Amino acid sequence: METYDYIIAGTGAAGLSLAFYLAQSPLKDKKVLLIDKHIKNQNDRTWCFWQNGISDFEDIIYKSWENISFYSSNFTEKINIKPYHYKMIRGIDFYNFVQDFIRKNTSFKxxxxxxxxxxxxxxxxxxxTNDQKFQTEYIFDGTWNFSENFQKKQDYHYLYQHFKGWFIESKQLIFDAETMHYMDFRVPQKAGEVRFGYVLPFSPNKGLVEFTIFSDNILSKGQYIQELQHYLENILQISDYSIYDEEFGIIPMFDEPFPQSKHPNIISIGTKAGCAKASTGFTFDRIQRHSKQIVENLIKGKKDIQPTFAKKYSLYDSALLNVIHKNRLSSEEVFGRMFQKHPVHRIFRFLDEESSILEDIQIMNSMPWMPFIKAIGQNILRK
Ligand SMILES: Cc1cc2nc3c(=O)[nH]c(=O)nc-3n(C[C@H](O)[C@H](O)[C@H](O)COP(=O)(O)OP(=O)(O)OC[C@H]3O[C@@H](n4cnc5c(N)ncnc54)[C@H](O)[C@@H]3O)c2cc1C
Structure with a gap:
């Protein structure tokens, strides 16, 4: 049986990120095996994240925006987010960039x-695998697969962020290329869900337009198309366009921690490790932080390799999921109040789990208390 120091199981965002940081660390000469069932050579997704500073992947940023716009019935505004930028990376550029880097700089297999x-x-x-076995000191398991068949615990929230997007092109000038639509609540809403439009304009006549939902059920293919078409044609008023690509995604927004292996040397990474933030679905940037922390823990020879997430934010995320799911307050109002009453850097720090207690209180103070008190009460009582 072949042996390795580390095996990275699944070379999606998390597996490749971990390999990328290992390859730049004193552990770069370790014997490492990377396994995936797919050759990662398709542009199967786009990743966006906000950042105040330079990314480790700055060379492959496809587009970044200094302005975001927010639309709701009570509050609509174009917001300059400097010193932050909202950045986008195409999946294929990330796969190629990281794979090349690892091939050039390591002997990873x-x-x-x-x-x-x-x-x-x-x-x-x-x-x-089907026909081979490998022994290793650590398995880093990033083999995330979407499934609705798992045991759900009572009183936890298992929402999904699911979305369909079209990459469109038009002969007309249809976009302000310097402003992305972060959340557009002008789409029809449903109780117990969050629905919004999202636009990443690449140029005045080219961009990605998405219809997104946070809910506990997945729609049929036709429903996404219908909603997306409605958003494009009736709300954005774009009718003369051609679709040159598309994307579809489902991201878990669960407040029950993902089950982890009982073996101390099998370490979950990425979505499986809970890197998808339960209240927003943003995952990519959290994967970067998580992967860097794992490499640091390995270098320091720590016994406990798995990084932990701050407990207070899990409580906040869980409260928001409860508020949305139980329809205690419309999500349009929650996010609308957030963007109306706070500077964007405070919101980003809060969502990045870097806010101070004072900032947390400022954000909470801008919300009506009762729906959140009821949500927290219900969450505390669960077993
Ligand atoms: C279309 C789309 C757009 C997204 N956009 C954003 C965004 O803008 N911002 C953001 O923060 N997050 C976004 N996300 C969420 C998240 O960042 C991605 O899902 C990210 O890819 C998660 O990384 P991961 O490594 O956990 O899973 P994946 O990247 O899905 O990687 C899992 C890997 O495991 C492999 N695998 C699974 N089972 C096996 C097996 N049995 N044997 C071998 N290999 C296996 C798969 O082939 C895959 O390569 C998006 C997700 C999707 C789907």
Whole structure:
């Protein structure tokens, strides 16, 4: 049986990010195996995140915006987010960039294979594919797959952020290319859900337009198309366009922590580690922080490799999920109040889980208390 120091199972955003930071660390000469069932050579998604500073992936930023716009029935504004930028990376550019970097700078091995299971009965775990097995000190497991078939606990919230987007092009000038639409609540709303439009303009006549929902159920293909078409044609008033690509995604927004392996040397990464923020679905930037922390923990020889997320934000996220799901307050009002009453840097710090207690109180003070008190009360009582 072949042995490795580390095996990275799943080379999506998290697996590749972890490999990227390992490759720049004193651990770059470790014997590392990267396994995925797919060759990552498709542009299967776009990642966006806000940032005050330079990204580790600045060379492959496809487009960044200094302005975001927010639309709701009570508050509509174009907001300059400087010193932040809202940045976008195309999946294919990320896969190529990281794979090239690793190939040039390390002797990490690559394998395309379907991982069957991990044997955790030994001191060091064993990874099984269809026809091979490998033993290693650590398995980093980023094999996230969407499934609705899992055991749900009572009183936890299992929402999904699901969205359909079209990359469109028009002969007319249809976009302000320097302003992305962060949340556009002019789309029809439904109780117990959040629905909004989202636009990433690449140029005055080219961009990605999406229809997004936070809810506990997935729609049929036709429903996404209908809603997206309605947003494009009736709200954005764009009728003369052609679609040159599309994307669809489902991101978990769960407040129950993902089940983790009992084996101390099988470490979840990415979505499986809870990197998708429960209240927003933003994951990419959290994956970067999480991966860097794992590498630091390995370098320091820490016994506990898995980074933890700050508890107070899990409580806030859980309260918001409860408010949305139980329809205690419309999400349009929650997000509208946030953007109306606070400078954007405070909101980003809060969502990045870097806010001070004073900032937390300022944000909470801008919300009506009762829906959140009821939500927190219900969450505290769950087992
Ligand atoms: C279309 C789309 C757009 C998104 N946009 C944003 C965004 O703008 N901003 C943001 O913050 N987040 C976004 N996300 C959410 C999140 O950032 C991504 O889902 C991200 O790719 C999650 O990283 P991951 O490594 O956990 O999972 P993935 O990137 O999905 O990687 C999982 C990998 O595991 C592999 N795998 C699974 N099972 C096996 C197996 N049995 N054997 C071998 N390999 C296996 C898969 O092939 C895959 O490569 C988006 C998600 C989607 C789907």
């Amino acid at each position: 690559w394998l395309q294979a379907d991982i069957q299971h991990f044997d955790s009965t030994q001191k060091f775990p064993i990874l099984h």
